[in-house]
Amino acid sequence: MDKKSLCAKISLDLHTKITEEKDQSGLTLNDYMEQLITQYYQWKEGKPMTDQNTKTMAIQISAELMDQLKAHLKATGQSQKAFIIGLIEEALRKGADPQEPPAEQPEEQPQDTEARA
Numbered sequence: 001m002d003k004k005s006l007c008a009k010i011s012l013d014l015h016t017k018i019t020e021e022k023d024q025s026g027l028t029l030n031d032y033m034e035q036l037i038t039q040y041y042q043w044k045e046g047k048p049m050t051d052q053n054t055k056t057m058a059i060q061i062s063a064e065l066m067d068q069l070k071a072h073l074k075a076t077g078q079s080q081k082a083f084i085i086g087l088i089e090e091a092l093r094k095g096a097d098p099q100e101p102p103a104e105q106p107e108e109q110p111q112d113t114e115a116r117a
Helices: 012-025 029-044 063-076 080-096
Strands: none
Touching: 012 029, 012 080, 063 080
């Protein structure tokens, strides 16, 4: 397949994000960018990304917790994705280790369901 270069100026923040994700992928910049652009057009055209066995996870957290997370990620140099995946993998390893009991979860407080006067 013939290949041609593509060059564009992008914001420093976007460059940093792309570089972090590329480094985590283990791909060369050429391969990573080709994969990223290909996935974008597959998504845009409504085609399933059959070469990726991935699922999206989304959660809502408080603004204060998000600010704390961003500060932590900046201090450690981790991406949000790498941090969350690391937490999940660590929890699964601990849960799979019969020698190490799973972390205790706080008990949910029953909510007052009585109508207020």
